[in-house]
Amino acid sequence: MDEDFAIKKIRIGAKPFVRPRDDRVILGVCSGIARKLGISSISSRVLFSLLTLFTGGGLAVVYLIIFLISPQE
Numbered sequence: 001m002d003e004d005f006a007i008k009k010i011r012i013g014a015k016p017f018v019r020p021r022d023d024r025v026i027l028g029v030c031s032g033i034a035r036k037l038g039i040s041s042i043s044s045r046v047l048f049s050l051l052t053l054f055t056g057g058g059l060a061v062v063y064l065i066i067f068l069i070s071p072q073e
Helices: 029-037 039-053 059-071
Strands: none
Touching: 029 039, 029 059, 039 059
């Protein structure tokens, strides 16, 4: 009887951010962002590059921080 009323764990939410091993150009951050957002990795790389240019290179520091704190796949 207790098994009928047991609470089942349901995983709700998105997958955690990871850097994939198979779709890397430099460190895998842009491809991880692309998978998280559901867009192509090429568009993620182009967008990240343009934003890095517009911020005067400030986004490159964010790239390194994301690399350091995010796990590999």
